[in-house]
Amino acid sequence: MDWNEAIALLHGADWKHAKIGLDRMKALMSALGNPQKKLRFIHIAGTNGKGSTCSMVRSILTEAGFKTGLYISPHLFSFNERISVDGTDISDDDLRRISGKVKAAVKDLNEEPTDFELITAMALCYFYEEGCDYVVLEVGMGGRLDATNIIDAPEVAAIMSIGLDHTEVLGDTEELIAAEKAGIIKAGAPLVVLNQKVSVLQVIADKYIEVNGANAEVSALIPFRKDSEYSLEKPLLHCDLTDKTEKMVKSYPDQIVNRFSGRVYLTVTDPEKLIVHSYSLKGEVFSYRSIKNIELPLLGSYQIANAMAAIDIILSLKSRGADIDDEAIKQGLLNARWPGRFELLSGDPVFILDGAHNPNGAEALAESIKVFLPDQKIIFVMGVMKDKDHLEMLKIITPFADSFIAELPYDGRGLNPEELKAEISSIFDGPSFTAPSIKDAVAMAVKRGKELNLPIVCFGSLYQAGEVRKYFLH
Numbered sequence: 178m179d180w181n182e183a184i185a186l187l188h189g190a191d192w193k194h195a196k197i198g199l200d201r202m203k204a205l206m207s208a209l210g211n212p213q214k215k216l217r218f219i220h221i222a223g224t225n226g227k228g229s230t231c232s233m234v235r236s237i238l239t240e241a242g243f244k245t246g247l248y249i250s251p252h253l254f255s256f257n258e259r260i261s262v263d264g265t266d267i268s269d270d271d272l273r274r275i276s277g278k279v280k281a282a283v284k285d286l287n288e289e290p291t292d293f294e295l296i297t298a299m300a301l302c303y304f305y306e307e308g309c310d311y312v313v314l315e316v317g318m319g320g321r322l323d324a325t326n327i328i329d330a331p332e333v334a335a336i337m338s339i340g341l342d343h344t345e346v347l348g349d350t351e352e353l354i355a356a357e358k359a360g361i362i363k364a365g366a367p368l369v370v371l372n373q374k375v376s377v378l379q380v381i382a383d384k385y386i387e388v389n390g391a392n393a394e395v396s397a398l399i400p401f402r403k404d405s406e407y408s409l410e411k412p413l414l415h416c417d418l419t420d421k422t423e424k425m426v427k428s429y430p431d432q433i434v435n436r437f438s439g440r441v442y443l444t445v446t447d448p449e450k451l452i453v454h455s456y457s458l459k460g461e462v463f464s465y466r467s468i469k470n471i472e473l474p475l476l477g478s479y480q481i482a483n484a485m486a487a488i489d490i491i492l493s494l495k496s497r498g499a500d501i502d503d504e505a506i507k508q509g510l511l512n513a514r515w516p517g518r519f520e521l522l523s524g525d526p527v528f529i530l531d532g533a534h535n536p537n538g539a540e541a542l543a544e545s546i547k548v549f550l551p552d553q554k555i556i557f558v559m560g561v562m563k564d565k566d567h568l569e570m571l572k573i574i575t576p577f578a579d580s581f582i583a584e585l586p587y588d589g590r591g592l593n594p595e596e597l598k599a600e601i602s603s604i605f606d607g608p609s610f611t612a613p614s615i616k617d618a619v620a621m622a623v624k625r626g627k628e629l630n631l632p633i634v635c636f637g638s639l640y641q642a643g644e645v646r647k648y649f650l651h
Contacts, residue, residue: 208282212305222316223337233487237509246304246312253643297324321360330363340537359384367493517642526626532639539570554579558635560586584618586641
């Protein structure tokens with residue numbers, strides 16, 4: 178079922194979109210009997226990385242024998258992908274039935290819900306009907322006022338990489354955006370956070386203390402050296418921290434784990450303690466904590482960090498009584514699939530699809546290019562939404578470019594290819610082209626890639642991922 182068909186089940190084309198907030202969602206879920214109150218959640222927010230981590234956590238829980246729901250957005254091929262249980266998408270028949278139930282509940286409301294609120298309500302009803310043991314819930318936008326935040330305290334909350342995106346709604350600094358993401362923090366719920374900046378971490382830590390009370394304790398970034406097996410090391414306290422967090426660091430000198438390229442995780446296994454740790458690792462086979470030789474099929478240098486976050490989420494669940502052994506964690510990660518994230522679609526020529534759609538995602542893509550395509554010039558296929566910071570993305574990506582092919586990823590919201598080409602030409606001296614469709618852009622890139630023996634990377638928007646993948650599948 179496609180988006181238009183799914184939305185038509187709920188309302189007509191002129192359905193009004195209301196302002197952001199949770200009041201409509203509360204009223205809607207109350208009318209439906211509050212099924213979310215009878216479910217256990219893993220709630221994951223973030224600018225980038227949350228989808229991959231959601232997929233990994235779901236895969237591990239399914240492997241461990243738990244019936245696990247997964248709610249994501251957007252979808253790549255079919256609307257049904259947004260709502261799934263143990264890797265199986267909701268059927269068209271169940272979509273029609275659940276949408277009828279939700280539509281009936283809307284009739285008595287004072288204010289009409291948004292599309293995303295209606296779809297979220299459908300998902301929560303379906304997961305309850307299916308008797309899910311756990312539900313992995315991906316935040317749509319922000320966190321504090323997102324429709325998914327209708328839930329009570331989850332089993333575990335997680336905040337992944339934070340960057341500048343949806344700035345017109347969430348704020349124009351990473352710290353303001355972090356404050357919105359931190360809105361999913363609830364009293365007593367363990368927390369896992371992937372962080373890039375101490376200032377962002379501080380916002381989240383302050384929110385954690387606010388929610389959990391003045392007695393909540395926090396430690397901050399503790400870097401250390403790694404050895405060949407990524408085993409524990411004694412800390413080297415030389416971070417640029419505030420006086421407050423520096424004292425907290427010294428309070429927890431032994432709570433150290435591994436480091437990943439300067440990125441940081443924040444983990445709460447005890448609701449009264451906020452523990453931050455960092456990692457260093459490269460490659461697709463790795464060991465983390467007590468779990469050895471973990472194989473991860475997902476490409477992208479950032480996926481190791483996401484996998485570590487997934488493991489920390491699972492370990493937090495274990496600390497709350499979930500029966501999940503190391504083999505389930507390893508097999509679950511091995512089974513994890515997440516299309517459109519540094520995904521290799523062709524070897525002749527090399528064609529990689531990546532969903533990077535903001536500067537933070539472009540930086541992660543650049544790191545993966547350095548690892549997997551070192552010292553190579555690349556043909557970029559790019560389509561982007563009008564509201565994204567495409568110029569900043571281009572500044573990050575152009576150093577790797579042989580050429581660009583601009584296309585339109587989504588009619589109406591997408592940036593006109595000629596406008597994108599003009600922006601490319603303003604900072605890039607190499608050749609740039611436009612294509613009348615995504616399919617034509619891919620075909621043009623493949624032809625050029627074969628002629629010049631160069632790899633191709635398509636990025637800029639997840640909305641084009643389905644069409645790109647369809648080209649190669651066919």
